[in-house]
Amino acid sequence: MEALFNWLEKDQFISLKEIQAIRKLTSNALSTCYRIETHTSKYIIKMYDAEIAQTLYKLNLDDLISQVEYQESVIQDASQNRYEVPHAISFNGHIYVPFEKYLIYIMDFIEGEILNITSYTLKQVSDVGRALALVHQVDFSKYRMEHWENKKNCVKNYATIFLNMYDPQKIKMAFPFLDQAFIDFLDQNVQAFVKGPIYNMDISKTQQNLVFSHYDIKPKNILWKNPETFIILDWETSCLHFRSCDYLETLLAFGHTTEEGNFYIHLDYIDAFKNGYQSVYPEKIVIEDKDIHALVFGEVIWLHVNLLNNNQEEVKKIISYLTFIQKNIPFLKSL
Structure with a gap:
C-alpha cells in the first residue's frame, strides 16, 4: 500500500x-x-x-x-x-x-449501511424491485454494440475458466454428507446451462429478449444512505442479460429469509419485490428452465471459488442456498 x-x-x-x-x-x-x-x-x-x-x-x-x-x-x-x-x-x-x-x-466515500436481508422492510424490498425494473428499462441500443460484445465475452470467458476445472465429484469428496441426488441436480443444471441460450448468447440475434443488467443486485451491493434512499454499488459485471433470468436471481436474493443457517421463502418479501418491479414493468415475467440453470450455475461457480479459497463458512452457506433452490423449483417457476 x-x-x-x-x-x-x-x-x-x-x-x-x-x-x-x-x-x-x-x-x-x-x-x-x-x-x-x-x-x-x-x-x-x-x-x-x-x-x-x-x-x-x-x-x-x-x-x-x-x-x-x-x-x-x-x-x-x-x-x-x-x-x-x-x-x-x-x-x-x-x-x-x-x-x-x-x-x-x-x-x-459514501456514508451508509449495507443491510442483511432480514433487516429489510417491505418498502425497502419493493424499492429494490422498482430499481431493478428501472435498470431493465435502459435503452442499451444507444451504446456501442462492441461494448456489449466485449462484456458478453468476458462473462463467457469467466464461465469457461470455471468449467475447465469443474468436477462435481470434487464437491462430493469435499462434502461426503451430500447425497448423490443433490450432486446430480447441480451437474444437470451446469450441463444444461452450457448447452443453453445464455452461455451461447448471440447478441445480434437475441437483442429483443435482452435487458441492461447490473448482474449482481444483492443486499451486499445496496448501500442505504437512509431508510428511504439507496445507492447500487459494484457495476463492474454489468452487461446484457435475459430479463427473466436477472429478475429471478434478484427476486430470490431479496425474497428469502434465513434462520440457523437455512434459507426460506419469504412470501411478503416476494410480493413486495414483485409489486415494486411491476409498478414500472407490469407485464408478467415467465420463469423458464434456462433461468433456473443460470441461477444454479452461478452459485456452483461461487461454490468452487470458495472451495479453492478454503472459505468453509461461505461454502456451507452456498450449499444451504443451493439446497433451498432445489427444494423450491416448482415455486420459482410459478412466480
Missing part, C-alpha cells in the same frame, strides 16, 4: 501525511477495496488485478482501459433520473489508472 500512496502523492492526489486510517473493505480474485480517511476527506480505492481482467476480456491493457472507462460512462449515463450509482474521481485524465499490475479506481 505504501508504494501506491507514494505514487498517488507524486501525482498530487493524496499525501501520506494526510492519511489517518486505512481499512480493507472487500477482497476477491479480481479486486481489493480500501477505505481511506484523510484529515479532510474519505475515499474508496479499488485495485483491480489488470492481468486477470485482461485474461477475462482477452484485451491488451490499453484496450482494457478503454473498455472499462466506456463501461463507466454507460453506467453513469444510464442511471440518470432512474437510480443512484457511485461516481468515480477522474485522476490524470482517466477513471481507471494503471499502477504496477493493477488498475486503480477512486471514488468519494
Whole structure:
C-alpha cells in the first residue's frame, strides 16, 4: 500500500501525511477495496488485478482501459433520473489508472449501511424491485454494440475458466454428507446451462429478449444512505442479460429469509419485490428452465471459488442456498 500512496502523492492526489486510517473493505480474485480517511476527506480505492481482467476480456491493457472507462460512462449515463450509482474521481485524465499490475479506481466515500436481508422492510424490498425494473428499462441500443460484445465475452470467458476445472465429484469428496441426488441436480443444471441460450448468447440475434443488467443486485451491493434512499454499488459485471433470468436471481436474493443457517421463502418479501418491479414493468415475467440453470450455475461457480479459497463458512452457506433452490423449483417457476 505504501508504494501506491507514494505514487498517488507524486501525482498530487493524496499525501501520506494526510492519511489517518486505512481499512480493507472487500477482497476477491479480481479486486481489493480500501477505505481511506484523510484529515479532510474519505475515499474508496479499488485495485483491480489488470492481468486477470485482461485474461477475462482477452484485451491488451490499453484496450482494457478503454473498455472499462466506456463501461463507466454507460453506467453513469444510464442511471440518470432512474437510480443512484457511485461516481468515480477522474485522476490524470482517466477513471481507471494503471499502477504496477493493477488498475486503480477512486471514488468519494459514501456514508451508509449495507443491510442483511432480514433487516429489510417491505418498502425497502419493493424499492429494490422498482430499481431493478428501472435498470431493465435502459435503452442499451444507444451504446456501442462492441461494448456489449466485449462484456458478453468476458462473462463467457469467466464461465469457461470455471468449467475447465469443474468436477462435481470434487464437491462430493469435499462434502461426503451430500447425497448423490443433490450432486446430480447441480451437474444437470451446469450441463444444461452450457448447452443453453445464455452461455451461447448471440447478441445480434437475441437483442429483443435482452435487458441492461447490473448482474449482481444483492443486499451486499445496496448501500442505504437512509431508510428511504439507496445507492447500487459494484457495476463492474454489468452487461446484457435475459430479463427473466436477472429478475429471478434478484427476486430470490431479496425474497428469502434465513434462520440457523437455512434459507426460506419469504412470501411478503416476494410480493413486495414483485409489486415494486411491476409498478414500472407490469407485464408478467415467465420463469423458464434456462433461468433456473443460470441461477444454479452461478452459485456452483461461487461454490468452487470458495472451495479453492478454503472459505468453509461461505461454502456451507452456498450449499444451504443451493439446497433451498432445489427444494423450491416448482415455486420459482410459478412466480
